[in-house]
Amino acid sequence: MKRAKLSDLEAAILVKNRYGLQVLSSRELASYDDLNVHVTVGDGWENANISILSENGYVLKVLNSLDSKKTNFVYAMHAAIRHVSEKGVQTPTPVLTVTGDEFCLEELPVDTESTSNGPETAQFLVRLFHYIPGELLLGKPYTKSLCYEVGQLGGRLDRCLQDFFHSGYENHRRHWSLLEVSNLMTKSEALKSQEDKDLIRDIVASFKQNVVTHFTRLKRGIIHADLNEANIIVLPRNENTHPSLNQHDTGGYAICAVVDFGDSVHEYHVFELAIAICYIMLESTILDPMEAGRYVFAGYVKENPLPELDIDVLKECVCGRLAQSVVYGAHVHMLDPSNTYCLHTTRRGGWQILRRIWHMDKITFLNLLRQPV
Template identity: 35%
Template structure:
């Protein structure tokens, strides 16, 4: 067990060639969980993850851990954080704090669990240190599992998209009361405001037409979004509201009638523009929808979002560029990360349909897209 790493690189951005994903095997998880949390693992399933390693575990109903007397019947998620974020105990504390805050406000999110033994560290508050622990170069945490399926596993419907927008807005509204000094200064390659940093990784996009499209999006960002950034409303956001992180569930009497129930994975939380939250949500729900034209997903998400939050004219003015920029981030970083970690097919999730969806979306006139979204929004007002 190593000591707490220094936080000198707390806001360091990922650099080309840097390998940060944990080198942990599935077979090592039971021993790790037993040592840190006093739980006896009976099954392990590796979950999709980008830079971290996540595992779903089921455990025996008894434990000697005095902090976990009521064990979750649905299991737990073990999160082994990448080496870059693991250097930042302030970030981990902020994630735990946000999840506990939202949980207290009635938003269904994972609830962090306490390790078996309390460990005192001088450089981080004792309350937060109880919620994560170090092994080798990586930070390890577990949280109870939010019951249900991820949205990606069920058939998409306009109602589910509407509910995604509702949850995103409700969460953003609650987070208006959440304060964290560290998150105000967090730097992350996945922050939309860092879209210009894609120039460091665009070499991984080998196709000339795709490369040109990304360059056009970066130019549009610089010309249309950057000048308006100081005018956009800001606050704490989730930052990764996507189909892999949205949980849906159904009632036993109607198992095919799914509804959005929870949001997971707080790895990308940040202080940023609220319009980025809705743009990220729209982009990910466009990728694999087959039940409607991909762009129409944005109208249904916005209809749900606008039920609880409004958008200013400035936010409407940059929304299309923000959606395109998130496509660019996901596609460029996916291509780059796959070069670093060949065989990790999860890194290509966006690429399977994303390039074609983005090409259609980006080639459509901006006002045509916005008017279509407004028309869908009006259909919910009847």
């Protein structure tokens, strides 16, 4: 997999030629696999597909070389984004090129850090999105209200997408899909202790027995599948427009938008909830992880109530996602010891949270999540 590298001038020329916009400034945004550049533009434009300029600029998104080949999925992803946007979910929407296309394929320089072959070029899929101002959820204090809103966001997305489908989601599967929990033991050689291996083996067996066997009965639809701290945009809370849950939980931040549908899949709603709970638990510093998860749960089911069968497999799904995080991280680190970013979940107490939940009785786990908020 290769990542593109563009100078400010190269990015400006690309935006001008493909989107008819004059770039005034550009700034690269953090991204692990792809290249994302925030650009501001001048007043004039030469693109009949743009009716009004985005006052906050745009994001030039260049997919990595691997995902650039999945063009049918990109069409599906764009359709899903527009679908939820039309239903009131705040999310950046794609801009059509001067020729009316959803994207363009460009031969661009490769980031030398992503290849050992020296200077080279590759074909990359390029898109332009409206930019939504705000801050990442990353590093913000996870108040009860904010955790609740994360759950609401997941539930609202799944409810909005319930009547949506696109052929690009057929047979589309991602490495991070919860369906891949069944295959986790193939990477268990990266785990150093037998105790860790035994734990993962038990989680995989339980997932296969209690979740996989019920797939045909679980609530299914298109899900975002990656509601983490880097894909949620927040702003300082305005109690008039985004009131807190109660007078004891005022201030902090409120959710204003969701980004990056690159991991969206046609899977199960309980997966969405489990993934959101996991990420909030891992990043929560002022609330106990279970309490933070309780507010995510409450917000989600408020927007998108789940059948009892789905809720009954939530513990296995949460443990499955946590297991993926620690195993994938260990496996990447084994292959590349210089990569310490991949151990983020372990540093955030991923193993401790996983063991705590796994050794908790399922009824106790669900009762804790269902406590009134």
